Amino acid sequence: MIRIMLVEDHAVVRTGYRRLIDAETDLVVVGEAATADEAYGRLCESGGVDVAMVDLSLRESSGIDAIRRMLAREPQLRVLVVSMHDNPSFVVQAMRAGALGYLTKNSEPGEVLTAIRDVAVGRRVLSAEVAQGVASAALAEEAPLSRLTPREFEVLRMAVNGESVDAIAQRLHLSQKTVHNHMSSVRQKLGVDNDFHLLRLAVRHGLTDLPAGAPLRMAPT
Numbered sequence: 001m002i003r004i005m006l007v008e009d010h011a012v013v014r015t016g017y018r019r020l021i022d023a024e025t026d027l028v029v030v031g032e033a034a035t036a037d038e039a040y041g042r043l044c045e046s047g048g049v050d051v052a053m054v055d056l057s058l059r060e061s062s063g064i065d066a067i068r069r070m071l072a073r074e075p076q077l078r079v080l081v082v083s084m085h086d087n088p089s090f091v092v093q094a095m096r097a098g099a100l101g102y103l104t105k106n107s108e109p110g111e112v113l114t115a116i117r118d119v120a121v122g123r124r125v126l127s128a129e130v131a132q133g134v135a136s137a138a139l140a141e142e143a144p145l146s147r148l149t150p151r152e153f154e155v156l157r158m159a160v161n162g163e164s165v166d167a168i169a170q171r172l173h174l175s176q177k178t179v180h181n182h183m184s185s186v187r188q189k190l191g192v193d194n195d196f197h198l199l200r201l202a203v204r205h206g207l208t209d210l211p212a213g214a215p216l217r218m219a220p221t
Contacts, residue, residue: 002120005031005046007039007054007066008082013105017053017082020109027116034058036066043070049077051120054099056083056090061171062154064097071098078119082112087206089145089153091130097150101125145205147189155182160202 004021006014006029014032021027031046033039035058043049052070056063067079080101081094091102101119103112107127115125145153151172158168169176192198202208 002027002116003030003046003048003050004028004116005033005039005042005049005052007033007036007052007058007063009034009055009057009059013055017112020112021116024113027113033066034060036061036063036069039066040069040073043073043077049074051078051080051116053080053082053116056081056085056094062158064093064150064154065172067094067097067099068150078122080115080119080125082107085206086129088130089205089207091126092146093148093150093153102130103127104129144190144201145207148186152182152186152189155179156186156198156202157207159183160199160207 004027006017008014008017011034018029018032021029030049031042033042039052039054043052052067054063054066058066063081063083067081070077071079078101079099080103081099082103082105083090083094084105086104094102100122101115101124103115103125104127106129107115111127115127118125145156148156154172155168158171163171165176165179168174169179172179174182187193187198190198190201192201
């Protein structure tokens with residue numbers, strides 16, 4: 001039996017995954033969480049989890065932070081990301097954080113079930129949508145955000161979506177000084193000397209979750 005934890009902040013989506021999984025005789029959902037903190041807590045409480053299905057865009061926390069914290073506690077855990085993001089930068093950073101598989105939310109139910117089983121036995125899995133993009137970006141060397149660490153990537157993503165230094169620090173369990181240090185490192189690695197150019201680069205690479213036409217803003221960092 002493959003034991004699965006669902007880490008997704010939308011209850012309706014979790015219910016859909018649970019129904020899909022419950023119909024299988026070799027899969028079982030043993031826990032659900034809506035934030036990184038809840039995921040870590042459920043992992044501590046559970047009798048064991050084989051695969052965690054994680055969304056990267058958790059409302060009150062970070063999916064990449066959830067991956068990092070869970071794997072720090074349970075190194076044998078397998079992580080399958082199921083995300084709305086098909087941007088190669090998200091895929092690269094999720095894999096660097098320790099995910100073994102990455103699917104988009106457009107994936108067919110059968111593809112999700114196959115990915116769970118593959119990840120459970122240690123196989124790497126990428127949906128066709130993201131695999132081509134990752135390969136193309138690598139060949140063309142068009143992924144400047146791949147220079148960042150997973151933590152730097154998350155700090156940048158939150159900043160360009162308008163979150164304050166204090167909010168980022170609370171969500172990622174960091175000090176405000178550490179957040180400032182990460183942003184300085186981001187600017188250096190990306191060759192950007194001000195927030196306007198940093199925001200423009202981030203928008204170009206699809207890091208903002210804001211709807212088209214919404215005003216862009218970035219809290220001072």
